[in-house]
Every structure is written in structure tokens, then in C-alpha cells.
Amino acid sequence: MTAIAPILSPSTHPLADVVHRLEAGGSMLPDTPENLMQIIGLYKAYAVPMDFYWRDLLYIGERVFLEPLPFFKYFLPQEYLDLANHYAGDTADLRVWRGRATAHPELLAFMEKGELKTKLPKLFHHLWHDRINMEFAEECMRAMLWHRNMGGQLDPYLDSEEYRQNADRAIRAYFRGNPLLLGLYQLFPELFLEQCRQATLYSCLGLFWEVMAPVFFEMSDIYDEGGFRGVPDAMNFLVNGIFAIAGRPIYHRVYIGSECYELVPKSKGFTWLYEAAFPYVEAVFYRTAPFRGTKSYNAQAGQIPAHQEDFHYGVLYADTFPVGSAGIPPTLLSQDMLHFLPPYMLEYYRQHCRGEDDMLVQLTVSFQRSMYNVTSAVIQAGRAAFLYPLDDPNPRHRQQNRAYFEGQLRRFARTDYDIDQACRINYVQKQSYR
Amino acid sequence: MASIVDIAVSAGSFATLVTAVKAANLVDTLGTGGPFTVFAPNDAAFAKLPPGTITTLVQNIPQLTRILCYHVAAGVYRQADLQSRPRLASLEGSDLYLNFPEDLATGFEVNNATVVAADIEADNGIIHVLDTVVLPRPHWFDGIVANS
Numbered sequence: 001m002t003a004i005a006p007i008l009s010p011s012t013h014p015l016a017d018v019v020h021r022l023e024a025g026g027s028m029l030p031d032t033p034e035n036l037m038q039i040i041g042l043y044k045a046y047a048v049p050m051d052f053y054w055r056d057l058l059y060i061g062e063r064v065f066l067e068p069l070p071f072f073k074y075f076l077p078q079e080y081l082d083l084a085n086h087y088a089g090d091t092a093d094l095r096v097w098r099g100r101a102t103a104h105p106e107l108l109a110f111m112e113k114g115e116l117k118t119k120l121p122k123l124f125h126h127l128w129h130d131r132i133n134m135e136f137a138e139e140c141m142r143a144m145l146w147h148r149n150m151g152g153q154l155d156p157y158l159d160s161e162e163y164r165q166n167a168d169r170a171i172r173a174y175f176r177g178n179p180l181l182l183g184l185y186q187l188f189p190e191l192f193l194e195q196c197r198q199a200t201l202y203s204c205l206g207l208f209w210e211v212m213a214p215v216f217f218e219m220s221d222i223y224d225e226g227g228f229r230g231v232p233d234a235m236n237f238l239v240n241g242i243f244a245i246a247g248r249p250i251y252h253r254v255y256i257g258s259e260c261y262e263l264v265p266k267s268k269g270f271t272w273l274y275e276a277a278f279p280y281v282e283a284v285f286y287r288t289a290p291f292r293g294t295k296s297y298n299a300q301a302g303q304i305p306a307h308q309e310d311f312h313y314g315v316l317y318a319d320t321f322p323v324g325s326a327g328i329p330p331t332l333l334s335q336d337m338l339h340f341l342p343p344y345m346l347e348y349y350r351q352h353c354r355g356e357d358d359m360l361v362q363l364t365v366s367f368q369r370s371m372y373n374v375t376s377a378v379i380q381a382g383r384a385a386f387l388y389p390l391d392d393p394n395p396r397h398r399q400q401n402r403a404y405f406e407g408q409l410r411r412f413a414r415t416d417y418d419i420d421q422a423c424r425i426n427y428v429q430k431q432s433y434r
Numbered sequence: 435m436a437s438i439v440d441i442a443v444s445a446g447s448f449a450t451l452v453t454a455v456k457a458a459n460l461v462d463t464l465g466t467g468g469p470f471t472v473f474a475p476n477d478a479a480f481a482k483l484p485p486g487t488i489t490t491l492v493q494n495i496p497q498l499t500r501i502l503c504y505h506v507a508a509g510v511y512r513q514a515d516l517q518s519r520p521r522l523a524s525l526e527g528s529d530l531y532l533n534f535p536e537d538l539a540t541g542f543e544v545n546n547a548t549v550v551a552a553d554i555e556a557d558n559g560i561i562h563v564l565d566t567v568v569l570p571r572p573h574w575f576d577g578i579v580a581n582s
Binding site: 094151152239248266267268271274382386397404407 | 483484485486487489490491493494496497498499500501527535537545546569570571572573574575577578579580
């Protein structure tokens with residue numbers, strides 16, 4: 001990283017050290033080899049289940065759709081395992097990962113025998129939770145559904161007359177020949193419409209993660225080759241990735257019989273950055289379940305924010321110990337990632353805390369670090385897209401960059417609702433937080 | 435006088451913009467429609483974008499169109515007309531942010547871009563040349579910056 005000459009007086013922000021680090025092109029996470037190893041190790045461990053998540057999210061959004069009893073929605077058909085990722089493999093629109101476009105080999109191996117290392121009927125693996133836990137992915141999708149108005153044009157579109165008409169066509173087609181469900185639709189149209197919106201969010205998150213999985217696989221490969229010199233390199237790879245993919249379309253199609261119904265057509269011009277990535281970060285990283293954080297839930301004592309935009313229960317505020325109390329879906333995510341940790345991470349966790357006994361806790365702390373790095377990349381990408389280069393010679397421009405960085409970090413320094421105590425940014429500055 | 439598209443083609447420094455406008459099938463609109471105010475990023479502006487950004491947009495025409503429309507406003511607004519306006523509605527739907535700082539001897543700023551040549555007259559509107567591609571700011575942006 002080239003040194004950037006400071007031309008402003010030092011920041012007086014409570015997190016001034018982090019402000020200065022961001023201004024120098026760094027991440028919210030200190031640049032140490034241990035942090036780099038942890039974040040990349042976790043990207044790899046996250047990317048393999050994510051390769052299942054995005055495929056299944058699309059399958060549910062496109063095929064399961066309004067199935068009233070979706071018992072088998074996690075049983076991914078071969079067609080979706082073979083679905084070519086648009087950002088990996090020889091057929092990629094833009095090749096982010098040099099690997100294959102179909103499901104990752106480690107994922108397929110795990111799906112076959114699971115943790116039990118035994119080939120049993122799929123249903124047994126499913127009931128024993130010896131599988132990829134889609135519950136976490138669905139929680140993230142619901143987080144986006146619950147936190148409407150997180151920006152972008154998709155959110156208002158879901159309330160538009162055009163969307164209602166698209167949904168109406170798909171609902172009538174899906175329940176053709178089913179007078180009971182069609183009758184219920186007549187009685188409770190809003191209920192069915194809300195289910196369509198949820199299916200659209202399934203598709204939206206699936207398309208979002210379709211990009212992130214190959215990005216994380218490629219980062220892991222680069223790290224294994226010794227390609228990243230530090231945390232800022234890893235963050236900058238993400239920033240460039242965010243720009244490169246920013247214009248990828250976000251849409252929702254439903255396949256009913258031989259027909260394709262477009263609930264959100266590509267022609268609306270919705271993009272990965274504005275309609276998926278920014279709302280995802282706002283809803284999942286900052287505000288909501290599945291990570292509940294350390295907060296008390298005494299509403300009478302005013303400990304619950306009155307406004308949804310003040311919620312601060314995302315992964316950046318999560319108390320990962322004991323894992324179960326942070327919520328069931330994060331525990332399931334940790335379990336998913338545990339199966340795909342690179343060997344260097346397994347060795348690392350064995351050396352610290354309680355070794356294998358608290359590996360899920362250590363792993364989730366590493367995950368939190370890696371998500372601070374992703375959030376840093378989103379912040380830096382926002383700075384690059386909407387403001388000025390870090391080395392801009394104009395002091396006024398540099399001041400605007402600073403106002404942006406300080407404003408972003410203010411979200412962690414707020415004292416109302418004890419947000420400053422709940423957030424983990426001060427913890428991740430220290431290596432002893434495990 | 436020539437149209438907005440003719441001027442961009444003949445100037446020679448808008449090759450990427452012209453390619454993008456052709457890909458998005460906006461040649462007729464910008465060539466004969468209007469009047470428009472076009473904030474036209476030059477080739478140097480597009481070159482600042484990280485690799486792959488343009489590739490993805492050119493593969494996805496509705497998305498490319500949306501970004502291009504953020505650089506266009508309906509009506510003719512010369513620099514002098516814009517001085518009293520902090521914002522201008524773009525055809526994309528989001529506002530463009532205008533700034534006339536004292537430390538700029540000439541020109542003005544649109545979002546994070548500086549206008550390197552203003553008030554280029556065309557048959558069907560006016561062109562201001564930008565040194566940076568501008569992107570719509572998310573709704574939370576103002577709140578974040580105001581919070582610092």
C-alpha cells in the first residue's frame with residue numbers, strides 16, 4: 001500500500017484510529033497476518049455452504065414458490081446443482097473464480113455422506129441436521145423482507161401495481177386446477193402477495209450470493225498462493241469485485257409447468273449493488289437477526305429501539321459466546337462452516353482457548369472479523385463510488401471523505417441503546433478476542 | 435449545429451460513452467429527442483473504473499441504461515442556470531448533487547465529478563463534460579455524511 005500523506009488535522013472521532021486507518025486505505029480490521037489468515041480461512045469455509053445457499057434460494061424462489069407444504073425445499077434437484085455460476089467456470093459472464101461453474105466438489109462430497117461419513121438416505125441426513133443448514137440463509141432473506149426501505153428501487157417496486165399484476169398472474173397459474181387455494185387467494189389476496197414478495201427476496205439473495213461465493217473462493221486460492229500481502233489487499237480485492245459486479249441484474253422468475261412468469265423482469269434495470277448488496281448489508285450486517293448481539297430485550301425499560309432503522313442486532317454486534325444464545329441460525333451457520341474450514345484454521349483453533357471444545361465460538365469470532373472486513377470493503381466501495389480518491393490533493397474532498405468515514409463509524413459509537421457497548425468493533429481491534 | 439450524439443462522436447474523447455450509448459440503444463433518443471442536459475464522462479473518467487465494471491454493464495443493457503440515464507436531465511440547464519440549484523433530477527430518478535465551490539476557478543462539481551468543460555451547445559440540449567463517472571447515491575448517504 002502506498003503511503004497517503006495526511007493533509008487534514010487528526011480526527012476527534014471516538015474511533016479516530018479506525019478513521020485514520022480507513023483514510024489510509026485500510027480496513028476496520030487491523031492489518032495483521034493473523035487477521036488475514038482468519039478472514040480468508042472463513043471466506044473459504046463460508047463459500048462452500050454459500051454455494052448451496054444461492055442455488056437453493058433460487059430453487060425455492062423459482063420453483064417451490066408458493067408450495068403450501070414445502071417439506072422438500074432443501075432437497076436441491078440436480079438441475080440446480082449443475083446450474084452454471086455466472087462468475088465462475090469457462091462459461092462465466094465475467095470470470096471471478098478460476099474454478100468450476102457447477103457445485104463445489106467439497107459441497108457435493110459433504111452432501112453425499114455428511115458429517116457421519118456414511119451414505120444414508122437423504123431424508124435421514126436431513127432430519128439429523130447432517131446437511132447444509134438452509135435455515136441460516138432463509139433468516140438472512142427474512143431479515144431483508146422485514147427490513148423494507150433499506151434503499152434501492154426493488155423495495156418500492158414490490159408495492160407497485162405492476163408487481164401486483166405480475167404476482168397475480170403467477171399465483172393464478174401456480175394454483176390452476178386447485179379451487180381451494182384459488183378460493184383462499186380470493187379471500188386473502190394480501191397474504192399471497194406477501195408470499196410472492198418473500199419469494200422475490202429468495203431470488204434476490206440467491207443472485208447476491210451467486211456472486212459472493214466465487215469471490216470468496218478466488219480470494220482463498222489467491223491467499224493459498226501467497227498473493228495477498230495484508231488485510232488491505234484482501235479488502236481491495238472485494239472493492240474491485242463490488243465494482244465489477246455492480247451492474248449484474250437482480251430479477252425474479254418463476255417456472256410453472258413449461259411457462260416462465262416474470263415477477264421482477266430484468267428489464268427493470270435493478271442491479272446487484274443497489275437492489276441487493278446495499279440493502280443486504282443494511283439489513284443483515286447492521287440491524288437484524290439472525291445475530292441478536294448482546295442486547296437485553298426489556299422493552300419496558302426502553303432497551304429496544306423504537307424505530308427499525310435503529311436496530312443493531314446484526315453480525316457486527318453479535319455476542320458469539322455461548323453460540324446458542326446468539327440465536328439458532330448463527331449456530332447452524334457455524335456448524336456449516338466448521339465442515340469446510342481449511343486445515344490451517346483447524347490447527348489455529350486447536351492452539352487457542354479450549355481447542356476443539358469451543359471451536360464453534362472461535363470460528364464465529366473469526367467470521368465476525370471477516371464480516372467487519374466485508375463491511376469495510378462496502379464502505380470503501382461507497383467512498384470510491386460516491387466520493388473521492390484517498391489521495392485526492394483537494395482538502396475539501398478529503399474532508400468529505402472523512403465525514404463519510406466518521407459517519408459510517410458513528411453507527412458503532414452511538415451511546416443511545418448502548419449501541420457502542422453492543423458493537424464489536426473495539427473487540428476486533430485486539431487479537432486476544434477469540 | 436449538431437446533435438448531442440454528433441458532438442460526442444466528433445470530439446474524439448468520448449469513445450467509451452459513445453459505445454455505451456450505442457449499446458443501450460440511446461442514439462436516437464439523444465440524437466433527436468430532448469432537449470436534454472447531458473453530463474458526459476470522458477474516456478479518462480471511464481478509465482478510472484475498476485476492471486470489469488463496464489463489461490458487466492454492457493452485458494446487461496437495462497442496467498447500463500439506468501446508469502447512463504443518471505447522467506441526463508430533461509431540459510436545458512447551462513452552468514448559470516444551475517448555480518441556484520443544489521440538486522437536479524436525473525432521468526434515472528435519483529438526484530444529481532451540484533456544487534459550486536470557491537476553490538474551483540472555473541466549472542463546478544456534479545456529485546464527485548468535476549465539470550472540465552461546461553455549456554457545450556447542441557441542437558437538442560447542452561453538454562457538460564465530467565472527469566468522473568457519477569453513480570446514484572443510496573438513500574442513506576446523506577444521513578451518514580450528516581452524522582459525522
